[in-house]
Amino acid sequence: MGFHMVGVASAAPTIFHEEYHRWLAQGMHGSMEYLARNLDRRLDSRMLLDGAAKSILMVGVNYYSDEREGPGTPATCNPREGLIARYARGTDYHEVMLSALRVLENWVSAHYPEALSRCYVDTGPLLERETAQRAGLGWVGKHTLLLNNEWGSYFFLGAMVTSLPLEPDEPAQSHCGTCTRCIDACPTGAITEPYVVDARLCLSYLTIEQKETIPGRFLKAVSGSPSRVFGCDICQEVCPFTNRFSKPMTWPQIESRIPSGSINLISMLNSTPQQFSEQFRGSPLKRAKLRGMQRNVLAAMGNGDSADELAFIADVAETHEEDLVRRQANIILDNAKESG
Numbered sequence: 001m002g003f004h005m006v007g008v009a010s011a012a013p014t015i016f017h018e019e020y021h022r023w024l025a026q027g028m029h030g031s032m033e034y035l036a037r038n039l040d041r042r043l044d045s046r047m048l049l050d051g052a053a054k055s056i057l058m059v060g061v062n063y064y065s066d067e068r069e070g071p072g073t074p075a076t077c078n079p080r081e082g083l084i085a086r087y088a089r090g091t092d093y094h095e096v097m098l099s100a101l102r103v104l105e106n107w108v109s110a111h112y113p114e115a116l117s118r119c120y121v122d123t124g125p126l127l128e129r130e131t132a133q134r135a136g137l138g139w140v141g142k143h144t145l146l147l148n149n150e151w152g153s154y155f156f157l158g159a160m161v162t163s164l165p166l167e168p169d170e171p172a173q174s175h176c177g178t179c180t181r182c183i184d185a186c187p188t189g190a191i192t193e194p195y196v197v198d199a200r201l202c203l204s205y206l207t208i209e210q211k212e213t214i215p216g217r218f219l220k221a222v223s224g225s226p227s228r229v230f231g232c233d234i235c236q237e238v239c240p241f242t243n244r245f246s247k248p249m250t251w252p253q254i255e256s257r258i259p260s261g262s263i264n265l266i267s268m269l270n271s272t273p274q275q276f277s278e279q280f281r282g283s284p285l286k287r288a289k290l291r292g293m294q295r296n297v298l299a300a301m302g303n304g305d306s307a308d309e310l311a312f313i314a315d316v317a318e319t320h321e322e323d324l325v326r327r328q329a330n331i332i333l334d335n336a337k338e339s340g
Ligand code: B12
Pocket: 014, 016, 017, 019, 020, 023, 032, 035, 085, 086, 087, 121, 122, 123, 124, 126, 127, 128, 129, 130, 140, 143, 144, 145, 146, 147, 153, 154, 155, 156, 157, 158, 194, 195, 196, 197, 199, 202, 204, 205, 209, 230, 231, 232, 233, 235
């Protein structure tokens, strides 16, 4: 079916039960309430399929696109461009991967008609990375993402849960050693300790998942050079394994549609709902909605460092039709006042 990685884990309780509860108790999930739901199943995959789950077939699909991110690229040279995280430059992976998994599921059903199964990509109550580590697809890095010494970390995970008792693969071993580059590079300190990401501090959460304004203390990180207007890959960009082993993707369905890796900030700020929905049909950017993207690009435009910038942001605060964007503009203005 073209998956780049595949492995089997037995359905089992997580060995990080306490860590997960601590993470929730500290509020690190922010507004992603679904992470606190269905904990019986989320923390013990034997409970999936109404208690009939025996094995989980984990798959991985490489999505690395080799657009450069460093010096000389539009997002770095041009302050009017903002970077889109690599995973979001093509068509949304959820449906594409689910369709491929369903082909596999149909094949299994044809051979084992009595077997129950369910496919998940992202949305199910399953700890995909921990399960994938047990299935031998790679190891959980200190940035909490799954890493593999053939593919790096730019790959999606998907799962087929089945009632069939399949023979499990050998779990993968960690190769992170004493390296802390991901922790050191995160501009907001979101990796609060190895293997723990406080989502509330993560640029990915701040620019995609949360629907409110981006607090002033994160503006420098969003508007850095390059600015990041949808998701963030810094913890992966600095990883020696990711750098060494990433190879360009081979799934045309999720190929990058944004060759520069970045979008024009002003065009997005001025985009109409029709333009946005036509330009980004089927794209992960839709998750942030137009108003979320406009909030992000405004936050990326700067901190009101010059008089021109301040005047522009003050105008947005008065005239932009989205309430969220006007409120974001006021946060930038307040922030500029505070920092003199
Ligand atoms: C919620 C979520 C987010 C949240 C929270 C991130 C997080 N780290 O949990 C936000 C919005 C911030 C996010 C961001 C991103 N995400 Co996300 N996300 C998810 C989702 C839906 C659930 C993850 C989850 O359950 N989190 C809850 C926390 C508590 O779980 P955890 O970090 O695994 O915590 C465990 C470990 O830390 C462990 N632990 C504690 N101590 C120790 C010690 C050791 C030694 C070990 C090994 C483990 C360990 O205990 C915890 C309990 O098990 C998954 C899909 C899925 N269902 O799994 C995708 C997923 C993890 N995301 C993915 C991607 C691509 C991203 C981004 C790269 C996107 C981007 N470019 O912006 C960023 C990366 C940021 C980062 N460093 O995590 C991919 C990752 C693929 C891969 N190769 O790993 C996934 C698997 C989606 C997919 N199907 O492909 N994401």
